[in-house]
Amino acid sequence: MQIALLGGTGDIGEGIALRVARDTDHAVVVGSRDPEKAADAASSYAATLADHGVDTDVDGAANPEAAAGADVVVLAVPAYHLTDTIDAVADDIRDAVLVSPAVGMKRDEDGMHYNPPGVGSVTQLAAANAPEDIPVVGAFHNLAAGRLAALDADLDWDVPVVADDDAAKGTVTDLVADLDGLRPLDAGGLENAAEVESLTPLLINVAANNDGLHDLGVKFW
């Protein structure tokens, strides 16, 4: 498959790009609003992979071009850029699965709080704005970007996956399962996305408040 990381120059996009490129045979395309920035990030990721003994191409392109040829399009952008990013690629996306890892949060003096949009979750916001017949899958919400992008880091983390479209959910579940140290878990349909997303501010609060814990993910058992 071809995997496009829109906003793939950001931290969560970097980690997914590097690990997909290292752990699978899928082609990776880094997307950005700025094609030059995308190309620079792609070169940098390829160099990082080469440092880890992985000889593979990573392409960079403007978001619409990255989305055009992709089988899986990951919306690796902050929640407040989500709908703009979907709008920018809506005419180019073809027969792909859209993946939403973003979480709406707000910080105040008490720490980080879950701050979902009116439709209930960012994943559902992606679904509400997706082009017709393009299924949306929520995944990769609860991964600390820094550790994800550190290819030497041992993860052993769970990835709750939510979707209403079973085939699309299966595609993303298989993709997650191919990544070393990540276990996909079926967390239900899109209506269950809020509970997945709200785990992220909890991880951030726990990391902030407890010595020795940082860059946290989670394991269910």
Added chain:
Amino acid sequence: MQIALLGGTGDIGEGIALRVARDTDHAVVVGSRDPEKAADAASSYAATLADHGVDTDVDGAANPEAAAGADVVVLAVPAYHLTDTIDAVADDIRDAVLVSPAVGMKRDEDGMHYNPPGVGSVTQLAAANAPEDIPVVGAFHNLAAGRLAALDADLDWDVPVVADDDAAKGTVTDLVADLDGLRPLDAGGLENAAEVESLTPLLINVAANNDGLHDLGVKFW
């Protein structure tokens, strides 16, 4: 200390009662609206503990009597009984820490959803209804009751703890740390309780949707 489990005849109360009695020197009192039910549960727990080689008394009493002598009062009741239970013991509770493990949830055809009260979380609802000068600590929200009550079960679970009162938070943190296989984690103040509570419906959904996973807790790392 003396630890009262109000609603301690229920499943989460049973697990906490058994493990506190087994793993600490604290005295355990099982509370119930019906004192006879409390006494029966206490005898049953003492018998279970004896089966596991632990020779200790467990007392049973009506909720107000159980609360009266306690240093830590755990509101081990369903969310919809929370305020009634606090009201029933408000005049009896003395210089204690109130602990709220309850989570508001609703189930529909999509699975389990977090369903907090208007104040933001059940833990904050407990704080809003607690007697003056009685601090409230949120803890024990994310523990599968069945596994908690099975004394042979190996847990290795994390327990996020939220409170605004540092001394009360310290008391509950120490109590959790004394229980085998449970690690207390500081998850912030009462304003951060919703993110802790909403993990529970996620655990239930993951257990429902994935073969081989049941009675789940969580480990942050």
